[in-house]
Amino acid sequence: MYGNLVMRPEDIENWGKKIEEEDPEKLAEFEARIERGEKIEPHDWMPFEYRRQLIRLIEQHAHSEIIGALPEGTWITRAPNFRRKLALMAKVQDEVGHAQLLYSAAETLGKSREAMINDLLSGKSKYSNIFNYPAKTWADTAIIAWLVDAGAIINQTTNSKGSYGPYVRALERICWEESFHLKYGYDSVVYLATGTERQRAMLQDALNRWWRPIMHFFGPPDHQSVHTEKLIRWKVKLATNDEMRQQFLDMYVPKIWELGLTIPDPILHKDPETGKWVYADPNWEEFWQVINGNGPCNRERLAVRRFAEENGRWVREALRPKNAHYVAPLA
Amino acid sequence: MLENLQTLILSLADDDLFIGHRHAEWIGLGPILEEDIAFASIAQDETGHAQAYYQILTDLGLPTPDEWAFRREPQAFRCAHLVELPNFDYDYAIALMRHFLYDAAEKVRLQALTHSTYEPLALLAKRLQSEEKYHWLHAKTWIERLGRSTEEAHHRLSAALKLLWPYAWALFEPLPNEPEMVEAGWIPSSKSLQEQWLALIEPILAPIGLWREPPSEAELTPCLGARHGVRSPYFDQLYAEFTEVSASEPDAEW
Amino acid sequence: MTSLDPRIRRAEPRLSQISQVQLSPLDQWPTYEVFVQRTRGSHVQHVGSLHAPDPDMALVLAKEQYARRSQCVALWVVPTASILWTSAEDEDLFQPATDKSYREPQGYLHTRERIEKYRHRLKPAS
Numbered sequence: 001m002y003g004n005l006v007m008r009p010e011d012i013e014n015w016g017k018k019i020e021e022e023d024p025e026k027l028a029e030f031e032a033r034i035e036r037g038e039k040i041e042p043h044d045w046m047p048f049e050y051r052r053q054l055i056r057l058i059e060q061h062a063h064s065e066i067i068g069a070l071p072e073g074t075w076i077t078r079a080p081n082f083r084r085k086l087a088l089m090a091k092v093q094d095e096v097g098h099a100q101l102l103y104s105a106a107e108t109l110g111k112s113r114e115a116m117i118n119d120l121l122s123g124k125s126k127y128s129n130i131f132n133y134p135a136k137t138w139a140d141t142a143i144i145a146w147l148v149d150a151g152a153i154i155n156q157t158t159n160s161k162g163s164y165g166p167y168v169r170a171l172e173r174i175c176w177e178e179s180f181h182l183k184y185g186y187d188s189v190v191y192l193a194t195g196t197e198r199q200r201a202m203l204q205d206a207l208n209r210w211w212r213p214i215m216h217f218f219g220p221p222d223h224q225s226v227h228t229e230k231l232i233r234w235k236v237k238l239a240t241n242d243e244m245r246q247q248f249l250d251m252y253v254p255k256i257w258e259l260g261l262t263i264p265d266p267i268l269h270k271d272p273e274t275g276k277w278v279y280a281d282p283n284w285e286e287f288w289q290v291i292n293g294n295g296p297c298n299r300e301r302l303a304v305r306r307f308a309e310e311n312g313r314w315v316r317e318a319l320r321p322k323n324a325h326y327v328a329p330l331a
Numbered sequence: 332m333l334e335n336l337q338t339l340i341l342s343l344a345d346d347d348l349f350i351g352h353r354h355a356e357w358i359g360l361g362p363i364l365e366e367d368i369a370f371a372s373i374a375q376d377e378t379g380h381a382q383a384y385y386q387i388l389t390d391l392g393l394p395t396p397d398e399w400a401f402r403r404e405p406q407a408f409r410c411a412h413l414v415e416l417p418n419f420d421y422d423y424a425i426a427l428m429r430h431f432l433y434d435a436a437e438k439v440r441l442q443a444l445t446h447s448t449y450e451p452l453a454l455l456a457k458r459l460q461s462e463e464k465y466h467w468l469h470a471k472t473w474i475e476r477l478g479r480s481t482e483e484a485h486h487r488l489s490a491a492l493k494l495l496w497p498y499a500w501a502l503f504e505p506l507p508n509e510p511e512m513v514e515a516g517w518i519p520s521s522k523s524l525q526e527q528w529l530a531l532i533e534p535i536l537a538p539i540g541l542w543r544e545p546p547s548e549a550e551l552t553p554c555l556g557a558r559h560g561v562r563s564p565y566f567d568q569l570y571a572e573f574t575e576v577s578a579s580e581p582d583a584e585w
Numbered sequence: 586m587t588s589l590d591p592r593i594r595r596a597e598p599r600l601s602q603i604s605q606v607q608l609s610p611l612d613q614w615p616t617y618e619v620f621v622q623r624t625r626g627s628h629v630q631h632v633g634s635l636h637a638p639d640p641d642m643a644l645v646l647a648k649e650q651y652a653r654r655s656q657c658v659a660l661w662v663v664p665t666a667s668i669l670w671t672s673a674e675d676e677d678l679f680q681p682a683t684d685k686s687y688r689e690p691q692g693y694l695h696t697r698e699r700i701e702k703y704r705h706r707l708k709p710a711s
Contacts, residue, residue, distance in 0.1 A: 045674075066359075069359035077356060078576050078591075093358060104633060114611070117613070191584055195583050196580050196583045311362070315362035315477070318477055318484035319480055325615075330665060368649050369650075472641055476642070
């Protein structure tokens, strides 16, 4: 009736099973539950494919947060006044905090944090491509905090309607904290946009460099991406890449133009008939190159994480309790 | 009198400013996520404390906190060299030991300042105590544990303490015109604060085999002069980075 | 590789010398569950989990990860291993099998109706 299950792979009866091998009755019950809008919790029966997909999704999100702390973390020591310095410290702290929350959520599914970090450091697990670009100037931090966080919020708000309880709960808190990031980012952008000529130029240059990665942020176009009907039915994926990209453009292009900034896309406009934004092809070849390790910062990002983990090893080792055994978080 | 007040406030503010800055260098690079987060809060707190101290001067018609922090000549600063030191080789033992030695001094300083006859300072000190309470709890918890853990941890803490010891003592270098400040009841003497500081840290460091003799004169002398405007060899690079963006467009708003 | 990040440049040459890193089991410490009491008078609620080496450290670290922004008056931590919980298969334990409205306020809605019926019986036939 009760227990404190350790939740290792060997404790999970259907670990590794293909969807065709799953108990059809249990599968039907599971899907009916999702259909009713109920959440799946860690100790529910779930098809292994669901578990596997969710671990991958949440883990990638966690990795994106800890890697995402790096481009902006660069500028903390050089922030130009108290307000910005404090806000940037808090923002980057939040990213580390989000990584912690997300790893915890993924851990409820039976993968240890050590295993997830190992997969990040070996290059096996992916993280959001956008963080493989460098934050060259102070203005880059403003663009990132505004537009990249805006993209993240759209993603996270969409996913917060998903089926897995722990992930949904983590996302609720993350969305709430991200709203400060967005406000801070926009504030920073506005000060630059309404500042000196050099500040405006720095901002425009940053936008010019970040626009294409931002267009890649939601992933390849729908007709190019492999997306399974199953993930949508299981409420793991809740909107298509193009849908989220359109939402982003709708919300932010007018605001960018309002500041007198130009977007480096000669055909970008909203089609009055379809209500959809039309944009130039943002070079998907570059996206694939970067995601496969050839971006400007891929090597550095992982090298820094390897350094941080290795550098901290003696600390963690020193305090590790001798008789502990692993127990997965509960919720 | 205003000059003395300025010296006192700047010594407190400048210390907090740069220790917050040095702590902030660890954000995203900490030894484990949970500690990264905790240490980042401490960095923010110290930076915020600096701003609050400068504000006391601003309220008297003097420059704004941003101007105090971002627009001074090196010799106009009054921080101790301890806070100027870099995070040598990203050694977390140095980070923690500096944090421990510094926050012990803060605990003693703030407690004394709550009785200051200069009311704005007394009121601020009272407010800051709740955050400093956490800093001290954090520092003490870490040092007590690490000091009793592995040989490697002990060795690193010992080396860190050896490096930081004279700098920590120099936190209590008497301020210029200190006797006048003491006479006015603004703050007790640096010597008495140092005695309280030693009494606070000895019972923690001694049982874990980390207690040291007072630094020799030869060790201490290079660390002195800070409260009179003499900067450490690390200051120029520290401040160049600190002001890289603000100095690029000096009259801009960010 | 020269980074644009001065913090990263300062980590050289050691940073570039690290090629492979593998964390061993429990490198990241065991987990604790965290509970927060938002205001005096409210229930203490579960808010998440964290990794810590011991209970005191769990409290120190939980304070920042779970209470740095939200209003909070108290914090509890419990080793995850200490928690006992009901399994998902036993969710049906919480569903009553028969009508138990006798122990709910809404099981007593018909008293007015009874009074009216009685009054009606008392009226002389017209």
